[in-house]
Amino acid sequence: xxxTRVWSLLxxxxxxxxxxxxxxxxxxxxxxxxxxxxxxxxxxxxNLQAIxxxxxxxxxxxxxxxxxxxxxxRDLLRRRxxxxxxxxxxQYTTKEEALAVFKRDLRGQASLLEGLGDNPLPASxxxxxxxxxxxxAAMRGLVASLxxxxxxxxxLYGLEWIDQLARMVSGLQVVGWAVATILGGTAVxxxxxxxxxxxxxxADEIEILRLVGATRxxxxxxxxxxxxxxxxxxxxxxxxxxxxxYRYVVWRLGxxxxxLLALDGGRFxxxxxxxxxxxxxAVLGGLGSLLSVRRFLKA
Amino acid sequence: MIQLFRVSxxxxxxxxxxxxxxxxxxxxxxxxxxxxxxxGKTSLLRLIxxxxxxxxxxxxxxxxxxxxxxxxxxxxxxxxxxVIFQDFKLLMxxxxxxxxxxxxxxxxxxxxxARRKIGYLLRQVGLLHRANQTPYxxxxxxxxxxxxxxxxxxxPLILLADEPTGNLDAELAADxxxxxxxxxxxxxxxxxxxxxxTLVKEQAKRxxxxxxxxxxxxxxx
Ligand SMILES: Nc1ncnc2c1ncn2[C@@H]1O[C@H](COP(=O)(O)OP(=O)(O)O)[C@@H](O)[C@H]1O
Ligand SMILES: [Mg+2]
Numbered sequence: 001x002x003x004t005r006v007w008s009l010l011x012x013x014x015x016x017x018x019x020x021x022x023x024x025x026x027x028x029x030x031x032x033x034x035x036x037x038x039x040x041x042x043x044x045x046x047n048l049q050a051i052x053x054x055x056x057x058x059x060x061x062x063x064x065x066x067x068x069x070x071x072x073x074r075d076l077l078r079r080r081x082x083x084x085x086x087x088x089x090x091q092y093t094t095k096e097e098a099l100a101v102f103k104r105d106l107r108g109q110a111s112l113l114e115g116l117g118d119n120p121l122p123a124s125x126x127x128x129x130x131x132x133x134x135x136x137a138a139m140r141g142l143v144a145s146l147x148x149x150x151x152x153x154x155x156l157y158g159l160e161w162i163d164q165l166a167r168m169v170s171g172l173q174v175v176g177w178a179v180a181t182i183l184g185g186t187a188v189x190x191x192x193x194x195x196x197x198x199x200x201x202x203a204d205e206i207e208i209l210r211l212v213g214a215t216r217x218x219x220x221x222x223x224x225x226x227x228x229x230x231x232x233x234x235x236x237x238x239x240x241x242x243x244x245x246y247r248y249v250v251w252r253l254g255x256x257x258x259x260l261l262a263l264d265g266g267r268f269x270x271x272x273x274x275x276x277x278x279x280x281x282a283v284l285g286g287l288g289s290l291l292s293v294r295r296f297l298k299a
Numbered sequence: 300m301i302q303l304f305r306v307s308x309x310x311x312x313x314x315x316x317x318x319x320x321x322x323x324x325x326x327x328x329x330x331x332x333x334x335x336x337x338x339g340k341t342s343l344l345r346l347i348x349x350x351x352x353x354x355x356x357x358x359x360x361x362x363x364x365x366x367x368x369x370x371x372x373x374x375x376x377x378x379x380x381x382v383i384f385q386d387f388k389l390l391m392x393x394x395x396x397x398x399x400x401x402x403x404x405x406x407x408x409x410x411x412x413a414r415r416k417i418g419y420l421l422r423q424v425g426l427l428h429r430a431n432q433t434p435y436x437x438x439x440x441x442x443x444x445x446x447x448x449x450x451x452x453x454x455p456l457i458l459l460a461d462e463p464t465g466n467l468d469a470e471l472a473a474d475x476x477x478x479x480x481x482x483x484x485x486x487x488x489x490x491x492x493x494x495x496x497t498l499v500k501e502q503a504k505r506x507x508x509x510x511x512x513x514x515x516x517x518x519x520x
Contacts, residue, residue, distance in 0.1 A: 207388070209401075211377065214374060216370075216371075216374075218405055
């Protein structure tokens, strides 16, 4: 394409966008909302999956010990644990170490510890579970048998959490995709409608262009570009809103004690997903204008 | 340059706009197409630049079979043919210069060349001083001449003029004809449709007469 053609296409597109006015705004808004939902979905999924893989990586069962356990009982217990087929490694954490870790996690909020008096945290064995035993049934069996052992206060394990989280993530994905699809369809329709109005507004010009021998691509390009533009604008707005919302949530979570989900500052979308979000907007806009032009622009 | 073989055009079921028309226009000719209102003049012109397809028959324009022309080659055909439309087809919200400019752009004329050409054509039709006015403020005759200038933008091989003197008084009509004869003198084949019998007689050119869609007279075939 010659530079003059590029330039005239751009100015034409901008003029059309201006002419579009409120209709164009509605189109951009619809794309923004549907892209935003897609973005939220991705963001949640990314973060939940990050949490899950964190949990899985350090997959462990924690056996909390009674405070009155003797050294002998403890050694016996350790040996007993090591004989379990599912247990890949055993690590001991004293009461003092537990407190040190707790303090580190609460850095900057030492006042919370002032009322604690004596160290209330129990000593514990951390068990790493072999990969092949990561099933709910195996875990339940293991936990039940461990809870009966002498000197054991309580046994905690993460699998149930992970199961629930996994179900939540996939449920969220289904609902999210359904909503995003419906809204995306609506956005395509709204864009199509603004493009239809733009086509009608320029019906005379299009007719003349057709008769003097302008090519179909030449006549259609500004309209398709207009839709793409609206889409890209909507996608960009969605991305900005998403980022602002994300920063806000992280800031709120950062304030809450113990960092709740150990979000570690959270994660924003991968670069590929950022591109994907913009592309989603552009695709919605482009599709809307393409369909509309095919239907209403018989050139 | 233009050949029609047994061309018929029927609108709907039974409006027979053209019936069994055959004719041959040679390169460089200036031909009048005449006949009363509804005789089929406009339909015949539209067939030539494929704004219409015939119901039957074949049409050749500059070596192209217009009827069988694939869709994507239609623009190239239309670029060979300048058309002065009966209703001008000007954009009323753009200036005279802009009315020519967007067409030049669509035909791929480079910017500088387009500017030169538009200046030249507007001078030719005596409208350079109107370049920056919208057609609203122009008289019928002036609008007519803008339409002529636009039809000439692409140096067409063929010029089709549909009632180009339709709403002009005799003096202005003569001006327009003079202008078209100059264009013809530079090699453009012209087919001019008019119901104005006096004008046709004055010019003493080859004349094809249509009546109810049939050629009833052709003094130069
Ligand atoms: N698009 C159309 N649809 C239906 N009938 C048409 C159409 N165009 C022309 N006609 C009919 O075809 C006949 C010839 O019309 P036209 O070619 O415009 O004649 P002229 O230009 O000589 O006045 C007329 O009867 C007219 O009503
Ligand atoms: Mg007519």
